Amino acid sequence: MSAARIIVQIPYGDRLLVAEARGIREGLPYFGWDEAPVGLYTTTQLREAGWSVAGLDPVALLVFRHRKPYARESVAELFALADAALRPEPSEAQRVSRLRNLQYAMRARRTCVDCAAEKDYCVPTSTRQCWSCLEIEMANDVEEAA
Ligand SMILES: [Zn+2]
Known part of the structure; x- marks a missing residue:
């Protein structure tokens, strides 16, 4: 065979x-x-x-x-x-580009969709709003409801 x-x-x-x-x-x-x-x-x-x-x-x-x-x-x-x-370790260029992507993603997570300000904390993924904008919106909601 x-x-x-x-x-x-x-x-x-x-x-x-x-x-x-x-x-x-x-x-x-x-x-x-x-x-x-x-x-x-x-x-x-x-x-x-x-x-x-x-x-x-x-x-x-x-x-x-x-x-x-x-x-x-x-x-x-x-x-x-x-x-x-x-396989070689990632090159310096690859490391820099990965870090940049990470920083870009982190900046997006810290940026409010309403006032476009970059905060020093991650905005909630549910609203993507910073706490100030969220408070203003909640206050407006209360006024409208009153
Ligand atoms: Zn905001």
Whole structure:
């Protein structure tokens, strides 16, 4: 049953993994179920282990069939754990931009929708009004009701 395999080199972090693959698909070596070399994982497996695959390129494919007869062939991308682990820390520019976004969001939360003043506290999310405007509005409501 086992067809001819090919020997491939897969980039794994800063080195190469040598493995026996079933062939090449879409430019990537592919493996059958339980045949992928140690260190290569699917998106789901990496996420479950607490790693993110954002920005990573798949290094191989996993091709398998479900046991049920109607199930079609499935293909999953495989990522190198070393790539996820070696991902560089966010750059200074990214850190500054994240901080700016955070400050922008915080300023929005402190700004009153009525008087547009930025307060030193977060305005209530229900009204988005500062306490002064809220008090004025409540006083007006009382006057109208009287
Ligand atoms: Zn106000």
